[in-house]
Amino acid sequence: MPDEFDYKIEAKADMTASDTSAPPIDYVPAAERPEQELYHSKSWWTTYVFSQDAKYIGIQYTCVATAIALVGLALSLLMRLQLAFPDLSLLDASAYYQFITMHGMIMVVFFLTALFLGGFGNLLIPLMCGARDMVFPYVNMLSFWVFVLAVLVLVASFFVPGGPTGAGWTLYPPQAITAGTPGNLWGIVLMLVSLVLFVVGFTMGGLNYVITTLQARTRGMTLMRLPLSVWGIFVATILALLAFPALLVGGIMLLLDAVLGTSFFMPVSVSMGELLQTEGGSPILFQHLFWFFGHPEVYIVALPAFGIVSDLISVHARKNIFGYRMMVWALVIIGALSFIVWAHHMYVAGMNPWFGYFFATTTLIIAVPTAIKVYNWVLTLWRGNIHLTVPMLFTLGFIITFLNGGLTGLFLGNVVIDVPLSDTYFVVAHFHMVMGIAPVLVVFGAVYHWFPLVTGRMLDQGLGKLHFWITFVGAYMIYTPMYYQGFLGVPRRYFEMYESSYMSTVGLNVFITLSALVVGLAQIIFFYNVIRSVLKGEKAEKNPWKANSLEWQTPKMPPEHGNWGEKLPVVYRWPYDFSVPGADKEHIPQNVSPSEVAGAKVEKT
Amino acid sequence: MFVAFILFLVVVGTLIFHFWSPYWLTPVASNWGSMDQTLILTFWVTGAVFMAVGLFMVYCVWRYRYQKDRKAEYKPEDKKLEFRLTLLTAIGVVALLAPGLIVWKDFVTVPKNAVEVEVVGYQWGWNYRLPGEDGILGKTDIKNISDKNPYGLDLNDPNSKDDIMVQDADLHLQIDKPVKLLLRSIDVLHNFYVPEFRAKMDMVPGMITFYWLTPTKIGEYEILCAELCGTGHYVMLGTVLVDEEKDYSNWLVQQITFENVLAQNRTIQLAENKK
Numbered sequence: 001m002p003d004e005f006d007y008k009i010e011a012k013a014d015m016t017a018s019d020t021s022a023p024p025i026d027y028v029p030a031a032e033r034p035e036q037e038l039y040h041s042k043s044w045w046t047t048y049v050f051s052q053d054a055k056y057i058g059i060q061y062t063c064v065a066t067a068i069a070l071v072g073l074a075l076s077l078l079m080r081l082q083l084a085f086p087d088l089s090l091l092d093a094s095a096y097y098q099f100i101t102m103h104g105m106i107m108v109v110f111f112l113t114a115l116f117l118g119g120f121g122n123l124l125i126p127l128m129c130g131a132r133d134m135v136f137p138y139v140n141m142l143s144f145w146v147f148v149l150a151v152l153v154l155v156a157s158f159f160v161p162g163g164p165t166g167a168g169w170t171l172y173p174p175q176a177i178t179a180g181t182p183g184n185l186w187g188i189v190l191m192l193v194s195l196v197l198f199v200v201g202f203t204m205g206g207l208n209y210v211i212t213t214l215q216a217r218t219r220g221m222t223l224m225r226l227p228l229s230v231w232g233i234f235v236a237t238i239l240a241l242l243a244f245p246a247l248l249v250g251g252i253m254l255l256l257d258a259v260l261g262t263s264f265f266m267p268v269s270v271s272m273g274e275l276l277q278t279e280g281g282s283p284i285l286f287q288h289l290f291w292f293f294g295h296p297e298v299y300i301v302a303l304p305a306f307g308i309v310s311d312l313i314s315v316h317a318r319k320n321i322f323g324y325r326m327m328v329w330a331l332v333i334i335g336a337l338s339f340i341v342w343a344h345h346m347y348v349a350g351m352n353p354w355f356g357y358f359f360a361t362t363t364l365i366i367a368v369p370t371a372i373k374v375y376n377w378v379l380t381l382w383r384g385n386i387h388l389t390v391p392m393l394f395t396l397g398f399i400i401t402f403l404n405g406g407l408t409g410l411f412l413g414n415v416v417i418d419v420p421l422s423d424t425y426f427v428v429a430h431f432h433m434v435m436g437i438a439p440v441l442v443v444f445g446a447v448y449h450w451f452p453l454v455t456g457r458m459l460d461q462g463l464g465k466l467h468f469w470i471t472f473v474g475a476y477m478i479y480t481p482m483y484y485q486g487f488l489g490v491p492r493r494y495f496e497m498y499e500s501s502y503m504s505t506v507g508l509n510v511f512i513t514l515s516a517l518v519v520g521l522a523q524i525i526f527f528y529n530v531i532r533s534v535l536k537g538e539k540a541e542k543n544p545w546k547a548n549s550l551e552w553q554t555p556k557m558p559p560e561h562g563n564w565g566e567k568l569p570v571v572y573r574w575p576y577d578f579s580v581p582g583a584d585k586e587h588i589p590q591n592v593s594p595s596e597v598a599g600a601k602v603e604k605t
Numbered sequence: 606m607f608v609a610f611i612l613f614l615v616v617v618g619t620l621i622f623h624f625w626s627p628y629w630l631t632p633v634a635s636n637w638g639s640m641d642q643t644l645i646l647t648f649w650v651t652g653a654v655f656m657a658v659g660l661f662m663v664y665c666v667w668r669y670r671y672q673k674d675r676k677a678e679y680k681p682e683d684k685k686l687e688f689r690l691t692l693l694t695a696i697g698v699v700a701l702l703a704p705g706l707i708v709w710k711d712f713v714t715v716p717k718n719a720v721e722v723e724v725v726g727y728q729w730g731w732n733y734r735l736p737g738e739d740g741i742l743g744k745t746d747i748k749n750i751s752d753k754n755p756y757g758l759d760l761n762d763p764n765s766k767d768d769i770m771v772q773d774a775d776l777h778l779q780i781d782k783p784v785k786l787l788l789r790s791i792d793v794l795h796n797f798y799v800p801e802f803r804a805k806m807d808m809v810p811g812m813i814t815f816y817w818l819t820p821t822k823i824g825e826y827e828i829l830c831a832e833l834c835g836t837g838h839y840v841m842l843g844t845v846l847v848d849e850e851k852d853y854s855n856w857l858v859q860q861i862t863f864e865n866v867l868a869q870n871r872t873i874q875l876a877e878n879k880k
Contacts, residue, residue, distance in 0.1 A: 093836045093837070093839065094836050097833070097835075097836060097838075097853075110641070166836070167833070168833045172794055172832075172833070173624075174792065174793045174794075175793035175833065175834055175835055176808060177791065178793060178835075180728045180792070180834075180835035180836065180837070181835045181836065182836060267747075267809075267810045267811025267812075268746075268748055268810070268811060269745045269747060269790075269791065269792050269793070269810040269811065270727070270747060270750055270791045270792045271792055272728070272792075275747070275748065275750065282810060282811070283794060283809055283810065283811070284812075317669075317677065318677045319677035319678065319679075320679060320680070320681050322680070322681075322682070323681075323683070323684075323687050324681060324682070325682065326682075326687050331879060348796065348805050348806050348807055348831075349807045349809075350788075350807045350808070350809045350812055352714065352813035353709075353712070353713035356709050356713070357706060357709065360702060360705060360706065360709070361702065361706075364701065364702045365697045365698070367694070367698050368691060368694050368695050368698060371690075371691065372687070372691060372694070374658060374688075375658070375690050378658060378661055378665065379686075380661045381662060381665035381666065382665050382669070382671060382678075383669060383677060383678035383680075384665070384669050384674045384677045385669060385671055385672065385676065385677040386665070386666060386669050386670050386671055387671045388608050388666075388670065388671065393608065396608070396662065396666060397613060399662055400612065400615060400616065400659060400662070403655055403658055404619070405658060407651035407654060407655055408651070409652070410647055410651050410698075410701060411644065411647050411648075414643065414647060414701060414702060414705035415705060415706070415709050416639075416640055416643055416705045416706075416708040416709040416712060417640065417643055417644045417647060417705060418631075419637075419640060419712065419803065419804055419805060420637075420640055420641075420644070420800075420803040420804070420805070421644075422804070422805065422831070423796060423798070423831035423832060424709075424831075429763060446658045456867070462728075469611070473611070473615065476615060480619060480622060481622075481628075484626060484628035484629070485628070487622060487628065487629055487630050488629075488630070488631060488800070489631060489798075489800025489801075489829075490629060491798065491829050491831050493833045493838060493839075494838065494839040495650050495836075495838070495839040496839050496840075498829065498839070500631065500800065501827060502631040502632070502800075503627060503628065503631075504803075505628065508628070576681070578677060578679070579676050579677035579678070579679050580679050581679055588674075601679075603681050
């Protein structure tokens with residue numbers, strides 16, 4: 001084993017540091033296990049369809065998630081048109097409720113979760129850890145195809161009798177499965193089956209992301225040298241692996257209630273004037289299960305965004321991320337706390353009112369590590385040398401949007417302020433800002449940043465800037481007025497916009513819809529840019545942003561199967577050595593050994 | 606320059622929108638003005654943080670924009686600064702949470718002299734029941750619900766007989782008299798919400814949830830259902846009227862008791878039998 005051989009030499013070198021050619025500052029820990037043999041595909045099918053290469057699976061995940069997101073986007077635009085211009089009679093009440101349900105579920109689960117973990121997880125984890133692939137490539141492939149199946153089942157619900165479920169994305173029983181709600185027979189069943197499939201598919205992928213991060217890092221890549229992108233995805237995946245089972249349990253029980261007439265969540269109740277044959281179930285139990293999944297879900301989407309944005313900001317400001325260790329611990333603490341705050345979604349659900357004290361306290365505690373992250377992003381800009389590239393613009397847009405959405409969370413988390421505001425447009429504005437627009441801005445920033453890595457070509461920066469400004473400013477103008485509708489008490493999920501007798505919001509409502517249409521249509525710019533750049537975009541030089549993390553240090557760009565050619569990279573430092581005093585170059589990649597940059601005054605990482 | 610300027614406009618524009626636009630809380634019509642106070646406190650504290658962090662970011666974008674000969678600072682950590690910021694945030698959070706929890710205690714502690722009023726939600730409308738002369742609401746069970754007994758009252762409970770049945774979307778409340786609203790649903794989740802009263806709570810079939818309030822302003826206010834309850838959710842509206850004592854009594858005497866309802870049913874039954 002050559003690794004062991006190297007190790008012995010080095011151990012000896014340590015003892016007699018004076019008379020050896022390999023200086024001890026280049027110390028590399030021994031490989032802890034032999035390298036695994038890499039899978040090689042043998043046919044067209046296993047190369048391009050059932051691919052087991054994580055990079056390729058990441059792109060597959062990204063494409064499918066984006067495709068379904070376009071459906072979600074179209075639904076939202078139709079809803080906004082109906083709300084602002086009811087005279088057009090685009091939708092009836094049933095269709096409206098079906099659309100809000102599908103929009104919510106698609107965007108949260110099938111778009112953002114799949115994209116951040118399945119898409120960016122697969123693309124970035126092996127490359128950033130210095131691995132050749134995920135630890136279980138076959139399971140990784142299965143994960144994607146089960147996800148595709150879940151998406152197909154979800155889409156199928158548009159075409160069954162009664163259409164998709166209109167129970168709201170929270171699927172609360174009894175309403176989800178009783179008459180009076182659209183899609184209460186077929187739609188809800190397909191929705192639940194689709195979610196169960198999603199959880200199954202995700203679990204296979206999720207195991208890969210966690211185990212690859214823990215087991216397959218290259219030599220020298222300690223946990224505290226991982227890029228924050230990997231940290232974000234890693235912690236989010238652990239959350240997902242622990243939180244999705246609650247959804248699975250709730251989903252299966254609700255499925256039994258719907259199909260076999262059991263009463264897990266169904267109390268004695270009447271439906272359309274007739275007494276149902278159900279007894280003894282608890283509707284609130286479902287809400288606890290749903291939000292035990294649902295709250296960590298917010299962070300499943302947010303933490304990868306936090307991680308990725310940290311890397312973007314550092315690379316494009318040419319400065320190390322400020323307070324790296326604090327950033328890592330904040331991710332871990334937020335992740336842990338996210339499991340004991342779920343019932344802040346249920347302050348007015350009829351649970352024991354004394355719960356309010358506990359959940360308000362835990363919820364507001366989460367604000368502290370979250371605030372630290374925001375401070376550290378902004379402090380990274382301080383005394384940086386900020387390149388206002390498209391990824392940096394999206395990062396700045398993210399900070400403003402997240403700051404806005406995060407701070408309004410302090411209203412809703414503080415139980416007594418939630419009482420007037422819950423179920424109003426204030427909530428709609430808050431969660432769209434914090435877990436809709438903010439993560440989506442990161443997604444765009446990340447696409448502009450890593451597009452050259454994937455395709456070898458640059459996206460057009462001019463079109464990118466146009467896309468950014470319309471999307472960021474437009475989205476901000478959609479949701480900021482909604483807070484004020486919420487203050488007035490305008491309830492969400494009303495097919496006809498409620499007109500407060502105190503003050504009309506018709507004007508605001510039309511304004512919001514027009515902004516939404518502009519933002520929605522502006523996405524055409526993005527897709528045009530992507531398609532055009534794939535075909536004939538400017539060829540990217542290697543490592544175009546001069547980043548330090550390993551994904552840019554592969555022998556070929558885009559990286560080939562196996563990523564690293566003959567030899568795995570060896571890591572000597574964290575990925576944030578930018579503008580180091582005494583160094584010749586502005587950036588020092590992770591695989592540059594200390595002896596190569598002898599003059600650089602780096603801090604030990 | 607351009608980037609910093611637009612970002613500046615977005616941050617400052619938020620503040621301008623707040624002052625320029627007329628939209629704000631409706632005038633409060635119950636004792637829960639304390640909720641407004643905690644809300645407004647949070648609004649200004651978070652607003653100040655938003656402005657401070659946002660403007661600091663804009664300043665950095667402007668001040669440290671790319672210049673060829675500039676070199677960024679290399680400073681991985683600053684423990685003192687990080688500690689101070691953490692402490693400051695923690696203090697801020699406590700300052701927001703503490704008043705909130707104090708008001709929450711008021712909200713969950715129902716005063717002893719509160720009159721009980723039952724609200725029954727169904728797809729898609731509201732009914733009400735008052736305890737009658739004995740001051741006690743009779744027992745109910747969803748299983749008892751029928752055409753003749755729409756609330757599902759227990760016929761054997763002597764407290765039921767004098768209960769006042771308001772089978773109408775309008776509810777009258779007397780000004781300055783604390784009420785405990787007992788919330789019940791017979792089918793799916795609903796939520797009894799009057800924006801001017803601020804308070805709201807879900808109604809869950811199989812449970813009786815509650816909250817209390819004291820109406821403080823005479824007037825008519827709209828009741829909204831605030832929990833998605835099916836296709837008719839958006840039309841599940843009602844009215845609550847806060848009356849002077851005299852108007853309230855006038856309304857009250859026009860209402861019928863459960864006994865009256867049963868008697869009416871019997872008369873109808875007899876009439877039908879004769880046919």
